[in-house]
Amino acid sequence: MNLEDTLLMIPGPVPVAPRILRAMSKPVIGHRGNEFGEMYASCRQTLAELFGTKNDIFILSGSGSCAMEAAVGNVIGEKDTLVAIENGKFGERFREIGERYGNVRAVKSDWTQGESIDLDKVEAALAEGAKAVSLVHNETSVGIKNPASKVGELAKKYGALFIMDGVTSIGGDDVQVDEWGVDIAVVGSQKCLGAPPGASAISVSDKAWGSMVDKPPYYMDLKSYKKSADKDLPQTPYTPAVPLFFALHEALQIIKEEGMKARIKRHEMYANAVRAAADAMNLEMFPRLNDYSKYSNTVSAMKIPAGIDDGKLRGGMKLLGIQVSGGQGSLSGKIFRIGTMGNISKRDILSTVGALEIVLQRSGVVNKMGSGLEAAGNILE
Amino acid sequence: MNLEDTLLMIPGPVPVAPRILRAMSKPVIGHRGNEFGEMYASCRQTLAELFGTKNDIFILSGSGSCAMEAAVGNVIGEKDTLVAIENGKFGERFREIGERYGNVRAVKSDWTQGESIDLDKVEAALAEGAKAVSLVHNETSVGIKNPASKVGELAKKYGALFIMDGVTSIGGDDVQVDEWGVDIAVVGSQKCLGAPPGASAISVSDKAWGSMVDKPPYYMDLKSYKKSADKDLPQTPYTPAVPLFFALHEALQIIKEEGMKARIKRHEMYANAVRAAADAMNLEMFPRLNDYSKYSNTVSAMKIPAGIDDGKLRGGMKLLGIQVSGGQGSLSGKIFRIGTMGNISKRDILSTVGALEIVLQRSGVVNKMGSGLEAAGNILE
Secondary structure, three states, rough: OOOOEEEOOOOOOOOHHHHHHHHHOOOOOOOHHHHHHHHHHHHHHHHHHHHHHOEEEEEEEHHHHHHHHHHHOOOOOOOOEEEEEEEEHHHHHHHHHHHHEEEEEEOOHHHHEEEEHHHHHHHHHHHHOEEEEEEEEEOEEEEEEEEOOHHHHHHHOOOOOEEEEOOOOOOEOOOHHHHHOEEEEEEEEEOOOOOOOOOOEEEHHHHHHOOOOOOOOOHOOHHHHHHHOOOOOOOOOOOOOOOHHHHHHHHHHHHHOOOOHHHHHHHHHHHHHHHHHHHHOOOEEEOEOOOEEEEEOEEEEEEEEOOOOOOHHHHHHHHHOEEOOOHHHHOOEEEEEOOOOOOHHHHHHHHHHHHHHHHHHHHHOOOOOOOOHHHHHHOOO | OOOOOOOOOOOOOOOOOHHHHHHHHHOOOOOOOHHHHHHHHHHHHHHHHHHHOOEEEEOOOOOOOHHHHHHHHOOOOOEEEEEEEOOOOHHHHHHHHHHOEEEEEEEOHHHHHHHHOOHHHHHHHOOOOOOEEEEEEEEEOOOOOOHHHHEEEEEEEEOOOOEEOOOOOOEEEEOOOHHHHOOEEEEEEEOOOOOOOOOOEEEEEHHHOOOOOOOOOOOOOOHHHHHHHOOOOOOOOOOHHHHHHHHHHHHHHHHHHHHHHHHHHHHHHHHHHHHHHHHHOOOOOOOOOOOOOOOOEEOOOOOOOOOOOHHHHHHHHHHEEOEEEEHHHHHHOOOEEOOOOOOOOHHHHHHHHHHHHHHHHHHHOOOOHHHHHHHHHOOOO
């Protein structure tokens, strides 16, 4: 019996609120008309608030990886150098994208061990000279929030553009693009924004506009996006994914209703509840934090404890109606991750923690039932 | 009063059937699970039938332009030459994309005059040596169906890859990728397939696989798509636009129910009905056909007649609830276009022809009412 009700507690896609699904399923409209233009204008305005920026903002009809490539491919040419900070799967992706377009100086942490980034190494790499530096603000693959404002300071000190992946932070955690000096920031629709996957947004600073390459990828050419967006009512250069714009527009309405401060506080509370429950059940967090890194507020990565394997842990939760994530690449079988993003509820946190506790108890990892649930309950206001 | 019921008779996006809207609005599922994999596998199989190919097929989370760039950017490097056949806006787009990646030898027709392509010129351009030739099968900007099979013969004769934009033909007109020797073909979701905009599909021949460049755009890297699709259940390399996959899957079910032959016949009938009505109202078709070009079966382009302007013609129809398209670029104000793609009905053709007749009569262009409607009615079986 498929009731289409598996609870997605993964780091995106997230559960999509019924209001958003309904908005998405409106009859398609022409994308050169006023109705579309007004919707796009409204989305851009709200996104600018979430980004904390006065920079130009565009919506791309492509996933977060599309926006990441737009960020790199518009400013890195074959003679340019990108300092790619890598402490997880998505930092690796920035490096791989950079290698398509120019030279990359990677600053790697051993993320298979959950190691955080080292700012001294970042500074040393920037001191050698680079056009841009890339950072993943919230690295979901390891559950770490990286020190974006400090990287922004270093970028400014060495005159490099600062490219930041805010795919899983913007809309759920505090992001201040202008204050932090982020020249290009990107977000995905299916993470903290609570919309379905397939769309993304990107902000571009004046400094970045002054640094564009001649021949960026056509579909992601930010100059084309700007030309189309600068009309009386903004348009997109190519046919947009209209239903995903409908959905994103409704998702942004929900965020406005909740208020950004309340939304960040709620995300913090949920992540704290998951971590408190994990602690109470003697689960070990995966990240090895240092002075300037933090646990992610939108996804928690825990080591798979002795006495249970990945299949039993996640399979057991799936049978109870809840999907959580395993580790990516070489982390497969070693960690599991619980996403707490978007328009989820306290009830979702409780059922997730409760299911985890039951699965761990069945395998004998947890002896005394209720400690995880109690710890989570103490955090949820 | 906005009843969300404007009839889109434009060359995409097209009206989306309620079944498809409902399928699209199902709760989002994880994209690494069996349910997604089975859906993707089913879509690939049906698309292969519509393409007429045994080649690999992938679905991209991006519009037709994204797929066009994937087609060019994976095989054209900076030392390669693309022969870009251009008799409309989308042929121009292929040329522009080609210029981002390598050398382009354009074979231009004066498409501002509706001129068809010249195969002798195409052959002369190929004889100079080229890695690939690009053609838009159905050029919606001018309403012309180009001779794809003949271009395929020339490509074979000169050993060039044949890249074909089937964005507005596949699913509504006869396309035979393997028989015509098309190495890379692309289609958009929001045209003849009848799904919402934002997704596209691409087929890749063995010959094309043997000709890939080292560093294609990351988001459109066909080798990554193949690697992910070749798993037991196919996946996508990056997060797919899940709702658009739901929608495309349902749209393909509808096509299977109708049957491809019946669907092509229906599209021909609708286009014939529009052209018969135009003829009866003394409207002049825009295309200047030659021996091997044909009127498009999915969009009809007519000159705006003396006595009315673009704003009055299209504005008048909009007031009657029907959206038709104007001309693009320098054709703005000179032509108008009626799309007859996807899951539309005879009733939609009748209301469109009727509205056009009323608008033309109000401006004094048509004196005797009913001739257009009668001509269309004679065609609609």
